[in-house]
Amino acid sequence: MKVNGIDEGPAAAKTVSDLIRNSGLREDRVAVEVNGNIVPRSDYSITVLKDDDSVEIVGFVGGG
Amino acid sequence: MADDLVIGTKRFTSRFILGSGKFSLDMIDLVMKNGGVEIATLAVRRANAGGEENILDHIPKGLTILPNTSGARNADEAVRIAMLARELGCGDMVKIEVIRDSRYLLPDNCETIKATKILADEGFIVMAYMMPDLSAARSMAAAGAAAIMPLGAPIGSNKGLLTKDFIKIMVDELDVPVIVDAGIGRPSQACEAMELGCAAVMANTAIATARDIPLMAKAFKMAIEAGRAAFLSGPGRILHDRGEASSPLTGFLENGE
Numbered sequence: 001m002k003v004n005g006i007d008e009g010p011a012a013a014k015t016v017s018d019l020i021r022n023s024g025l026r027e028d029r030v031a032v033e034v035n036g037n038i039v040p041r042s043d044y045s046i047t048v049l050k051d052d053d054s055v056e057i058v059g060f061v062g063g064g
Numbered sequence: 065m066a067d068d069l070v071i072g073t074k075r076f077t078s079r080f081i082l083g084s085g086k087f088s089l090d091m092i093d094l095v096m097k098n099g100g101v102e103i104a105t106l107a108v109r110r111a112n113a114g115g116e117e118n119i120l121d122h123i124p125k126g127l128t129i130l131p132n133t134s135g136a137r138n139a140d141e142a143v144r145i146a147m148l149a150r151e152l153g154c155g156d157m158v159k160i161e162v163i164r165d166s167r168y169l170l171p172d173n174c175e176t177i178k179a180t181k182i183l184a185d186e187g188f189i190v191m192a193y194m195m196p197d198l199s200a201a202r203s204m205a206a207a208g209a210a211a212i213m214p215l216g217a218p219i220g221s222n223k224g225l226l227t228k229d230f231i232k233i234m235v236d237e238l239d240v241p242v243i244v245d246a247g248i249g250r251p252s253q254a255c256e257a258m259e260l261g262c263a264a265v266m267a268n269t270a271i272a273t274a275r276d277i278p279l280m281a282k283a284f285k286m287a288i289e290a291g292r293a294a295f296l297s298g299p300g301r302i303l304h305d306r307g308e309a310s311s312p313l314t315g316f317l318e319n320g321e
Contacts, residue, residue: 004110023113029120030111031151038151056110058148062092062119063107063134064083064219064246064268 002054010051017045019055030059067296069264071241072189072210074128074157078102079258080288081130081243082281083268084119091277092122099281105130105159105266108149120154129154130191132161139178146183157189159213159245169219173200177207184208193245196230198237205240212240213266216257217247220269224253228260235261251280251287258291259299 001011003019013019016039020027032039033056039047049055069076082101084092096104104127106119123129131149136142139162146158160183162175173195184190184207192204196214204212214231217223224247225231235242241263248254254265265288274280 003113023111025111025113026118028153029118031108031148033148038147041151041153056148058108058152059111060106060119060129060131060149060152060154061109062084062087062089063132064085064105064266 001049001051004055004057011049011053013049015045015049016043016047016055019049020044020057023057025057025059030057032057067292069241071157071191074189076102076128078285079264079292080254080285081105081245081264081266082271083266084123085268086272087277089117089119089122092119093124094278095271095281096124096127098278098285099271100285101127101281103128103130103157105132105268106154107132107134108145108152109135128157130157130159132159132193133179134161134163136160136162136179137164138162138172139175139182142175142179143182146179146188147186150188156187157191158183159191159193161193171195171215173197173204176200177203180204180209181207184210191243196227196234198230198233201234201238201242205238209240211243211263212238213243213245215246216244216253217249219246221247222249222270222273223247224249225256228256231257231262232260251283254284255287255291255294258288259294261295264288 001008013022069079078100080099081103082099083105133142133145142160142162160179162172164172180190180192189210191211192209193213201212216225243264244257244262245266248267249270257265271280
């Protein structure tokens with residue numbers, strides 16, 4: 001599984017929720033794409049990750 | 065009488081939009097408060113594992129978040145970033161920023177028009193960062209932009225209102241708010257933009273690179289308010305080829321009769 005462009009090997013996290021928690025992030029501070037499709041926050045816990053998934057986790061940073 | 069800034073369906077009393085880049089996180093709250101800021105821009109980036117402090121925890125409650133699409137090189141990327149930003153749950157405003165030129169960071173008006181159309185149709189309140197060009201601005205407004213944001217000078221340059229004449233044309237000709245974004249380096253330049261009739265001024269680097277950052281935020285607030293008041297009051301006329309006494313023309317202690 002790829003997370004933010006880095007190959008992480010087989011999916012260690014079962015769901016998007018698990019992945020966010022394992023990464024030390026907060027669900028209410030991130031937005032997530034799996035294979036280019038946005039996953040609504042309400043679906044994090046039911047969205048199951050597969051080994052060949054590509055996941056992007058983004059958040060706000062300072063910017064003008 | 066209220067003199068609100070209206071952007072799409074939103075109303076604001078402050079006309080100072082402040083970017084949140086380049087500040088240390090513990091400075092953000094004070095800068096926003098000193099500037100009387102109601103709209104702060106943020107960028108969207110990959111979240112780092114380990115969860116460093118989040119900027120949202122440092123922005124004063126009640127501020128409107130204006131995500132930008134910085135990093136986008138074409139309309140599709142801008143749309144993708146805007147969609148992710150909306151998913152972050154801070155409303156439906158977006159500042160479209162599409163940049164392909166890496167040296168001067170000048171915006172691509174054609175791609176910005178495309179992104180404006182897509183995002184306005186998706187229900188976003190679109191603010192379009194752009195190269196000051198009246199035709200392009202008209203296309204953005206027709207595509208649904210709620211505000212047009214022409215640059216004063218290249219991003220982060222602090223060079224000021226280099227595009228003044230073209231911004232004035234846009235203020236005169238467009239029905240949507242014109243907000244100068246980028247390049248403003250001094251409060252005097254922000255004031256001048258407001259005197260021209262701009263609806264608001266956006267700045268970031270000018271404040272972030274000042275020696276006393278909170279004080280500069282305050283200076284910008286005052287300058288923008290002064291410029292707005294000057295615009296509303298209608299500046300007096302200019303005499304090009306003579307002077308005109310402000311005091312009575314009778315001589316002082318002159319012999320009468």
